Amino acid sequence: MLEQSTSEVSDSISKKIGTSLILGVVFSALLLMLGNGGNIPFLPPALIFPLVALTLLGAVVFPLIWHYLEKREKINSEKVYGFLYSGIRYVIAFNIASFGWKKFYGLQFVVPAEIARLPMNQQSGEWLTWFYFGHSHTFGIIIAVIQIAGGYLLLFRRTLLIGSIILFALLSNLTLINIFYQMNAGALMQSVVLTIGVLFLILLDYKKLIVFFLKTKSNLPSLNFNNGFAKNSIRISAIVLSLLYTIYIRSLVK
Known part of the structure; x- marks a missing residue:
């Protein structure tokens, strides 16, 4: 009984700390985005970095105070979680939508003329990437629409999951780039x-x-095989034969 109680308390603390840290980190990223380049007069770097430090410190200290008050039944944890989750959704939506709007107003994927005139082998990976994405204004707008629409979907509980999945696919790709x-x-x-x-x-x-992904079977009709080995062999052949085809094509290149 004591072990179960200790485990529940530990899980509760870890959940509080994890949720609070996520909000602290994404809010810190938002502050850094707003203060990037020092373009906003009332948000100079001298103010941004202390705010980031205070935000991260608060994200660590707050869950400890929260847990202390919860044990004494002086705080409603459900409301606190509601505030934190809403804050995470809002901050991420604001941040990523800002990157989307910047593309509409020509503040991203812009390469200075003196850089664009350089040979490709003399440019950094960063400028090559920006030049590549900036080559097609339409493609940049499509990315912007996904960012803005995805951020908007985060703001509603009914569309939160689909918005998160869309943005995760986009952001993981951008992170790798x-x-x-x-x-x-x-x-x-x-x-x-x-x-x-x-x-x-x-x-x-x-x-x-x-x-949804692992326990739900597709309703598509399929071929019926009594032999499981034959069925799996056909499945694997799609990958193996495509490899052999590629090897054959490669052998023709001199």
Whole structure:
């Protein structure tokens, strides 16, 4: 009985700390995004960094105070969780939608003329990436629409999960681009934090996802095979034969 009680308390504390830290980290990322470049007069770097430090400190201290008050029945944890979850959703939506609007107003994927004139082998991975994405204005707008619409979907509980999944697919892709194409540290940090944030929102409904993706069978009609080995062999052949085809095509290239 004592072991079960201790486990429940530990889980409760870890959940509080985890939720609070997620809000603290995504809010810190938002502050850094707002203060990037020092373009906003009332949000200079000298103010942004102390605010980030206070936010992260508060994210660590608050759950301890919260848990202390909860044990004394002086706080409504359900309301606190509601506030934290809503805060996470709002901050992520604001942050990622901001990146979307920047694309509409030509504040992203813009390469200076002196950089664009350089040979490709003299440009950094970051400028090559921006030049590539900026080559098609339509493609940039499509990404922007996904970011804005995905952020909007986060703001409603009914569409929270689908919005999180859409944004996770986009953000995980952007994170890999930021890593392997040597984008600046700020862009990488933003993509990593936002990816973790939407993944956190997805995992809140992980039981639904397990049922949907792993326990729900498709209604599509299929071929009936009594021999399981033959059925699995046909499945594997799609991958193996495509590999053999590629090897054959490669052998024709001299």
